[in-house]
Amino acid sequence: MYDYSDFDESFVRARVDQFRHQVERRISGALTEDEFKPLRLMNGLYLQLHAYMLRVAIPYGSVNPHQMRQLAMIADRWDKGYGHFTTRQNVQYNWPKLTDVPDMLDALADVQMHAIQTSGNTIRNVTADHFAGAAADEIEDPRPTAELLRQWSTDHPEFQFLPRKFKLAVTGSAADRAVTKAHDVGIRIVRNAEGEVGYQVLVGGGLGRTPIVGQVLADFLPREDLLPYVEAVVSVYNTLGRRDNKYKARIKITSLENGLDTLREKVEARFAQLKPLFSGIDQELFRHIQSTFTRPAFKTADDAPFHAAYDTDPVFRSWVDTNVDAHREADYRIVTISIKKHGQTPGDATSDQMRLIADLAERYGHDDIRISHEQNVILPHVHVADLPALYAALKPAGLGTANAGLISDIIACPGMDYCALATARAIPVAQEIATRFDELKLEHEIGPLKIKISGCINACGHHHLGHIGILGLDRAGVENYQITLGGDGGPDTVIGTRAGPGFAYDAIVPAVERLVMAYLELREDASETFLEAYRRLGDAPFKAALYPESKANAA
Amino acid sequence: MARAFTPKVVTANDLISGDVIYLATDGSWVRDLAAAHLLTDEGDANARLFEAETQPHIAVGAYLADAAAGDNGPAPTHFREDFRAKGPSNYAHGKQEAVRHV
Numbered sequence: 001m002y003d004y005s006d007f008d009e010s011f012v013r014a015r016v017d018q019f020r021h022q023v024e025r026r027i028s029g030a031l032t033e034d035e036f037k038p039l040r041l042m043n044g045l046y047l048q049l050h051a052y053m054l055r056v057a058i059p060y061g062s063v064n065p066h067q068m069r070q071l072a073m074i075a076d077r078w079d080k081g082y083g084h085f086t087t088r089q090n091v092q093y094n095w096p097k098l099t100d101v102p103d104m105l106d107a108l109a110d111v112q113m114h115a116i117q118t119s120g121n122t123i124r125n126v127t128a129d130h131f132a133g134a135a136a137d138e139i140e141d142p143r144p145t146a147e148l149l150r151q152w153s154t155d156h157p158e159f160q161f162l163p164r165k166f167k168l169a170v171t172g173s174a175a176d177r178a179v180t181k182a183h184d185v186g187i188r189i190v191r192n193a194e195g196e197v198g199y200q201v202l203v204g205g206g207l208g209r210t211p212i213v214g215q216v217l218a219d220f221l222p223r224e225d226l227l228p229y230v231e232a233v234v235s236v237y238n239t240l241g242r243r244d245n246k247y248k249a250r251i252k253i254t255s256l257e258n259g260l261d262t263l264r265e266k267v268e269a270r271f272a273q274l275k276p277l278f279s280g281i282d283q284e285l286f287r288h289i290q291s292t293f294t295r296p297a298f299k300t301a302d303d304a305p306f307h308a309a310y311d312t313d314p315v316f317r318s319w320v321d322t323n324v325d326a327h328r329e330a331d332y333r334i335v336t337i338s339i340k341k342h343g344q345t346p347g348d349a350t351s352d353q354m355r356l357i358a359d360l361a362e363r364y365g366h367d368d369i370r371i372s373h374e375q376n377v378i379l380p381h382v383h384v385a386d387l388p389a390l391y392a393a394l395k396p397a398g399l400g401t402a403n404a405g406l407i408s409d410i411i412a413c414p415g416m417d418y419c420a421l422a423t424a425r426a427i428p429v430a431q432e433i434a435t436r437f438d439e440l441k442l443e444h445e446i447g448p449l450k451i452k453i454s455g456c457i458n459a460c461g462h463h464h465l466g467h468i469g470i471l472g473l474d475r476a477g478v479e480n481y482q483i484t485l486g487g488d489g490g491p492d493t494v495i496g497t498r499a500g501p502g503f504a505y506d507a508i509v510p511a512v513e514r515l516v517m518a519y520l521e522l523r524e525d526a527s528e529t530f531l532e533a534y535r536r537l538g539d540a541p542f543k544a545a546l547y548p549e550s551k552a553n554a555a
Numbered sequence: 556m557a558r559a560f561t562p563k564v565v566t567a568n569d570l571i572s573g574d575v576i577y578l579a580t581d582g583s584w585v586r587d588l589a590a591a592h593l594l595t596d597e598g599d600a601n602a603r604l605f606e607a608e609t610q611p612h613i614a615v616g617a618y619l620a621d622a623a624a625g626d627n628g629p630a631p632t633h634f635r636e637d638f639r640a641k642g643p644s645n646y647a648h649g650k651q652e653a654v655r656h657v
Binding site for chain 1: 568570571572573574575611612615616632633634635638639642643644645646648649650
């Protein structure tokens with residue numbers, strides 16, 4: 001993992017010190033709220049519905065056990081004993097006091113963490129595949145590229161006041177667990193016909209009120225062209241992007257209004273200017289970064305205890321079948337620790353759970369922990385022989401739920417329980433769906449099914465990409481939930497289609513239940529997933545299940 | 556024709572804690588919606604909002620929120636104000652904690 005240099009350290013400390021004084025000036029009255037707001041946002045501090053919220057960056061979702069323990073300490077000392085992992089691989093504290101935030105930022109700096117550029121119209125936390133460095137299907141570990149982009153984008157003087165926020169994601173695998181097509185710029189590590197490793201650059205993806213799937217801007221860039229090329233993209237966007245209307249300010253709209261070809265021409269012209277300015281020092285830096293992402297010292301061990309447990313313990317077997325993925329090393333596995341116990345708030349981990357995860361990562365996981373955009377925690381390197389002991393430790397802590405990729409593994413934004421922008425609640429809908437299907441004992445029978453819930457049109461809960469998406473709105477002063485069907489956050493990325501009129505708060509969970517029951521009736525056999533059945537049959541039978549009264553009327 | 560004025564309360568977030576606060580009749584800030592001053596006259600409402608806006612050391616983002624006269628004082632008329640007055644639904648945190656400790 002990349003270690004901060006003295007330069008990084010002094011930069012972060014200087015920013016904390018600045019912010020401490022800015023808070024003091026706000027409290028003394030020397031700064032108005034209008035003056036202070038952009039300053040606090042630049043340091044990740046929002047004012048939400050009931051309290052401040054501090055959003056801490058977890059670059060490409062990677063944390064080490066030492067950092068995880070510090071996140072737990074911060075949760076206990078200055079918050080309410082938990083943290084909320086988000087769909088952008090960040091962690092949020094929901095209850096900090098303004099006067100405590102500088103101390104929290106100092107405590108983060110103690111473990112090489114910060115909240116810089118987790119808000120504002122800047123380049124945000126660079127996200128990446130949460131299986132990076134472990135996935136069997138990977139061309140290259142995306143984290144060194146993500147780290148290079150992080151260093152380049154942090155405090156980049158040209159890009160502190162973009163027309164709107166700007167999100168980058170990197171994947172090194174064709175399976176694209178980083179959802180690169182739903183980002184302002186998505187970067188895919190690919191091989192060309194000659195077998196050379198380089199980058200495919202996608203542009204203009206995004207969700208929100210105008211969901212658009214990213215398109216290919218450059219099919220193959222040699223390694224050394226990446227930074228000047230991405231700089232050219234952001235530079236063109238910085239001048240071409242609209243600033244008159246925040247709903248039309250993202251690069252997806254810039255691309256739509258100007259046309260992809262025009263955007264590409266402008267980027268290439270700008271790239272021609274920028275490229276000679278990159279002396280190659282970025283490539284030296286990249287090689288240095290790459291050298292810090294060393295492979296763990298994989299061990300050998302007798303896997304007999306694993307097979308014994310797998311063959312005799314059905315609960316353990318169910319967890320392995322659901323939450324454990326193949327690793328590039330034959331005797332290793334990638335473990336998804338579900339932060340979605342039925343009825344719990346998706347993505348919330350208590351300080352005790354964080355400390356346990358840190359301990360287990362040290363004991364069984366080569367000190368490596370990831371946060372996934374699906375709001376779970378990943379131990380990317382676990383020897384198969386250690387799985388029984390790992391599971392035994394997770395289960396009593398509420399971390400052993402066997403539901404990764406199933407109906408209760410729901411993404412939900414904070415919604416109107418916390419967020420000042422929300423138009424309806426999302427968390428209790430997720431809690432109730434998970435609880436209901438746990439009662440029905442059907443979720444393993446149902447199989448892979450992604451439900452994603454957003455509490456407003458900004459789509460932080462990625463509802464457009466849910467196989468079943470739920471969008472909470474305010475309709476004439478009442479919470480109302482629209483369902484979209486057929487979305488897919490996989491490598492091809494499909495935006496879901498709205499099924500019809502929305503449902504009241506107390507009708508949304510029964511509606512989802514009707515939908516899922518219809519799928520169980522309609523599927524060819526247990527191997528046909530919800531999404532496959534939807535694609536085969538179209539939306540008519542699912543709409544009929546959602547709106548039985550209109551079917552009756554039409555009959 | 557201008558829309559008829561509906562009763563309001565002055566609300567904001569506390570500068571230090573971020574908690575939801577309301578302006579009371581005596582000009583103090585309170586955390587309980589029921590203890591807020593219900594404003595039934597538009598001129599009074601605007602005057603009290605102005606009063607709130609001159610206290611940036613206490614109140615952030617002051618605005619007039621719809622409310623109705625309830626049995627115990629002002630009550631919310633929209634679910635957003637209901638959640639602001641009550642706190643989150645997934646944990647007994649924020650205002651629910653304060654209530655529990657009383």
